[in-house]
Amino acid sequence: MHGLGNDYVYVNCYEESIEAPALVAKAVSDRHFGIGADGLILIQPSEKADCRMVMYNADGSRGAMCGNGIRCVAKYVYESGRVQSPRMNIETDSGIRRLFCRTRNGKINLVDVEMGIPVVEKREVLEAGGRSFSFTPVNMGNPHAVLFYTDVESLDLMDLGPLLERHERFPDRTNVEFAQVLDAQNIRLRVWERGTGETMACGTGACAACAAAISMGLVKRKVVMHLTGGRLDITWANPGGPMVMTGPAAEVFRGEISLKDFLKN
Numbered sequence: 001m002h003g004l005g006n007d008y009v010y011v012n013c014y015e016e017s018i019e020a021p022a023l024v025a026k027a028v029s030d031r032h033f034g035i036g037a038d039g040l041i042l043i044q045p046s047e048k049a050d051c052r053m054v055m056y057n058a059d060g061s062r063g064a065m066c067g068n069g070i071r072c073v074a075k076y077v078y079e080s081g082r083v084q085s086p087r088m089n090i091e092t093d094s095g096i097r098r099l100f101c102r103t104r105n106g107k108i109n110l111v112d113v114e115m116g117i118p119v120v121e122k123r124e125v126l127e128a129g130g131r132s133f134s135f136t137p138v139n140m141g142n143p144h145a146v147l148f149y150t151d152v153e154s155l156d157l158m159d160l161g162p163l164l165e166r167h168e169r170f171p172d173r174t175n176v177e178f179a180q181v182l183d184a185q186n187i188r189l190r191v192w193e194r195g196t197g198e199t200m201a202c203g204t205g206a207c208a209a210c211a212a213a214i215s216m217g218l219v220k221r222k223v224v225m226h227l228t229g230g231r232l233d234i235t236w237a238n239p240g241g242p243m244v245m246t247g248p249a250a251e252v253f254r255g256e257i258s259l260k261d262f263l264k265n
């Protein structure tokens with residue numbers, strides 16, 4: 001499934017179990033020798049919520065939260081009948097998130113997610129590769145560094161991404177957002193994801209960039225984020241309350257893989 005092209009392989013762990021998920025994430029994510037994905041997401045039963053999401057990046061590292069992934073998890077559990085109400089709670093490594101699925105003809109087309117309260121820190125400057133970068137650290141349940149540019153299309157993310165993701169300022173590495181404010185209600189965003197590289201979209205990254213821009217007074221509290229894979233609508237009505245992100249979720253195909261044989265090769 002994918003949310004705006006941010007694609008993951010999802011495993012229904014109500015019926016399957018995965019012994020070495022980090023290894024499996026790396027292997028299935030490979031776009032040439034595997035299935036091809038930005039990572040792996042396990043859909044598990046939860047004792048605290050309607051279900052649980054556990055996510056791994058393409059390099060096998062674990063992420064605490066995935067904004068695009070959680071919409072797809074909601075779509076899966078609702079459309080498969082595991083969760084019967086379009087309003088549901090999903091447990092993640094960064095806490096429980098509340099979601100609302102908007103349906104058309106029994107199928108989900110958009111999902112609203114309460115993404116939590118962003119923690120926006122003061123702007124900082126760091127030196128990397130002989131250059132200075134000014135950024136805003138934002139925590140959305142996972143770490144982000146938001147940078148603002150006047151033109152993000154011309155940036156070389158293959159150069160800038162790894163330089164910032166692995167900078168010593170971020171001992172746990174970081175997701176990096178390259179944002180261009182188009183006007184008070186629109187932001188163009190490219191994202192370099194920790195553990196995966198440049199992706200078509202990132203839900204937590206979109207919220208982080210939006211929160212940084214709102215805190216700097218650059219945009220209003222309701223913003224359309226234009227990611228490479230499409231749009232996310234984000235509202236942060238009240239600084240003490242959660243951000244709400246709305247976006248699509250899509251299934252591409254279902255399949256079966258024998259991990260024993262696959263990991264051996």
Ligand SMILES: N[C@@H](CCC[C@H](N)C(=O)O)C(=O)O
Nearest residue numbers: 063066067068142202203204
């Ligand atoms: N694609 C995600 C974020 C995935 C996790 C991230 N790479 C991390 O390591 O924190 C999203 O849509 O939020």
